[in-house]
Amino acid sequence: MVTIRGGDTSRLRRINLVATLRALRDQGPIGLTDLAKRARLSRPTVESLVEELLAAGWLKELPPETGQMGRPARLVAFHTTGGHVLGVDIGSYSVRATVADLNGNVVSAHAERVSATCGRAERLALTRSTMESALKAAGVTPPQVAAVCVGTTGVVTGAGVVKLSVGLPEWTGLDLAGELRGRFDCPVLVENDCNLAALAEGWSGQAQDVADLVFVLSGVRTGAGILIDGRLHRGRHGSAGEIGALPLIGWHRAPSHLTAYQGLPAGTQPEEAAAIVFAQARTGDPAARWAVEQYAHDLAEGIAALVLTVDPDLVVVGGGVSRSGDVLLEPLRRHLDPLCLEPPALAISTLADQAVVLGAVRHALNHVDARLYDIDAPLPRPVSH
Numbered sequence: 001m002v003t004i005r006g007g008d009t010s011r012l013r014r015i016n017l018v019a020t021l022r023a024l025r026d027q028g029p030i031g032l033t034d035l036a037k038r039a040r041l042s043r044p045t046v047e048s049l050v051e052e053l054l055a056a057g058w059l060k061e062l063p064p065e066t067g068q069m070g071r072p073a074r075l076v077a078f079h080t081t082g083g084h085v086l087g088v089d090i091g092s093y094s095v096r097a098t099v100a101d102l103n104g105n106v107v108s109a110h111a112e113r114v115s116a117t118c119g120r121a122e123r124l125a126l127t128r129s130t131m132e133s134a135l136k137a138a139g140v141t142p143p144q145v146a147a148v149c150v151g152t153t154g155v156v157t158g159a160g161v162v163k164l165s166v167g168l169p170e171w172t173g174l175d176l177a178g179e180l181r182g183r184f185d186c187p188v189l190v191e192n193d194c195n196l197a198a199l200a201e202g203w204s205g206q207a208q209d210v211a212d213l214v215f216v217l218s219g220v221r222t223g224a225g226i227l228i229d230g231r232l233h234r235g236r237h238g239s240a241g242e243i244g245a246l247p248l249i250g251w252h253r254a255p256s257h258l259t260a261y262q263g264l265p266a267g268t269q270p271e272e273a274a275a276i277v278f279a280q281a282r283t284g285d286p287a288a289r290w291a292v293e294q295y296a297h298d299l300a301e302g303i304a305a306l307v308l309t310v311d312p313d314l315v316v317v318g319g320g321v322s323r324s325g326d327v328l329l330e331p332l333r334r335h336l337d338p339l340c341l342e343p344p345a346l347a348i349s350t351l352a353d354q355a356v357v358l359g360a361v362r363h364a365l366n367h368v369d370a371r372l373y374d375i376d377a378p379l380p381r382p383v384s385h
Contacts, residue, residue, distance in 0.1 A: 020035065020046060020053065021372055029075040031074060059076050087151075087361035088150040090150060090151065090168075091114075095127050098354075104203075112130050112133075120171060131180075142184050146380075149361070152193060155242060187367060192241075193217065193356045197359050198215035201351065211227075211313055212310060218318070220255055222251040223242065224244075255295075261277045282327050292327060304339035
């Protein structure tokens with residue numbers, strides 16, 4: 001006969017809570033009898049667990065079914081709007097914030113332009129105001145946020161400190177998580193922007209159901225994010241994918257082919273050059289086509305190095321050049337294939353400038369789910385209403 005101690009009983013209940021949550025997480029309304037079958041638990045046990053999850057705010061009860069014989073079935077569902085997540089993308093030229101419910105449905109979004117030369121204090125202030133604007137538009141207050149994730153350029157530590165950033169002034173050494181944690185009781189996560197864009201592609205972009213992915217975020221600068229077995233690969237120090245730091249690879253000079261195009265109007269900003277050059281190349285302009293050719297050549301060098309290392313199922317190119325895939329894909333394919341033992345599948349992202357912020361939303365959702373399903377930790381705090 002097995003004796004169950006108090007601690008074992010508590011752990012068993014937590015295991016059963018997780019089983020119940022998993023059984024209904026992505027379902028619509030479900031009756032308790034069906035829920036018990038899906039969770040492989042007894043009906044009385046599920047009734048008790050459901051009461052606890054309702055009280056915690058993770059479930060909601062719906063009106064019972066009508067028009068059927070006998071007692072109406074009691075219906076419950078995961079409370080997708082019982083909490084929200086906030087995704088943020090801090091870039092060189094813009095700051096974006098998106099609020100989503102716990103199923104990842106976007107509730108609101110807000111974006112602000114920012115100068116590439118502005119310092120730390122100004123960029124942080126704009127980030128805070130952008131976050132506030134997105135929350136206000138969603139009708140969500142900070143206590144109703146279950147997790148925040150912020151994407152930024154550079155190498156980021158697990159604690160949310162920007163270890164190195166060459167793209168944003170005064171950004172190296174910044175404790176970004178600490179700076180933005182102030183008004184939130186929930187976790188504030190910080191991640192590299194390329195890594196988040198890779199997550200977004202696997203979630204809702206070109207790489208759905210793809211196990212191994214190399215995502216190349218290319219614009220004024222170029223970087224990469226890597227998924228292996230569907231999981232983000234950060235590396236020991238958070239530097240995985242930072243192949244552009246190697247001078248032998250052409251990524252550092254690739255944008256210069258676009259900004260050096262003689263047909264750019266006076267005063268064109270670096271972030272605007274790609275769209276203009278690709279548009280001119282589309283019309284057959286020889287100088288623009290040559291600039292695209294050289295850009296594709298340099299981009300292919302770094303991609304090939306990653307392909308030979310990771311051997312991915314798919315390479316997705318996104319960022320500022322993603323809107324010009326019809327012009328870029330052919331020369332990129334032509335330069336890339338000879339450098340690879342096995343040429344990879346290659347696609348252009350359809351997420352455009354939303355990739356990083358959507359990846360931040362996905363990363364925040366993953367964190368919420370990980371806490372919900374952690375059998376070695378108490379059920380997370382109730383979600384505020």
